[in-house]
Amino acid sequence: MKKKSFATLIILSIFLSSACQSGKTMRVDSSQVTEYRDLTIRDLDEMSSKMFPKLMQSTLANSQDLQPPKLAIGPMTAQISVEFPEALRINRLRNVITQSGLAQIAGSNSGSSLNDYIRFAKSQQGRSGTNLPDYVLTQKIYENREYQPRVIFKTYTYILELVDLRPDSPSLGSVVVSETETIVKQVKK
Secondary structure, three states: OHHHHHHHHHHHHHHHHHHOOOOOEEEEOOOOOEEOOOOOHHHHHHHHHHHHHHHHOOOOOOOOOOOOOEEEEEEEEEEOOOOOOHHHHHHHHHHHHHHHOOOEEEEEOOOOOHHHHHHHHHHOOOOOOOOOOOEEEEEEEEEEEEEOOOEEEEEEEEEEEEEEOOOOOOOOOOEEEEEEEEEEEEEEO
């Protein structure tokens, strides 16, 4: 009997010591996956893989042509404490777009502002045969922190938007469709 109690005590202590590690970041979502760092490039890949097909299935994003719409990957707005190399982020987003088969990449110039894209599209109004992208895809990432006594909850909101660049469209320069995903992570203080 004492051997059983002793073995149970050892197993219980191992379980408790492994469950009480400090400095852990935990991703709080339906699957309750534990992670050891803040927002990662993998998180953005997973979110954009879910969001992009929804974005392109919108009736506003569908073109009347038999060809998939042409997209330019535009600027990224990030108000977060984590930094990602921009070239890596654009490359990963380009992979998501091409693997989906729902759009063609017409280029990417993260150095240009959204206003530059719109201004150029407006200058092409009435011209035939322009080789403009139909839309520019913009990304926005925001971080919000909520401080609790022993933990910090970090909510990351990732937004993909399609801005219309078709020169003869009445919605030229407007966001025609937007998708949002949110991920919450819990960081122990």
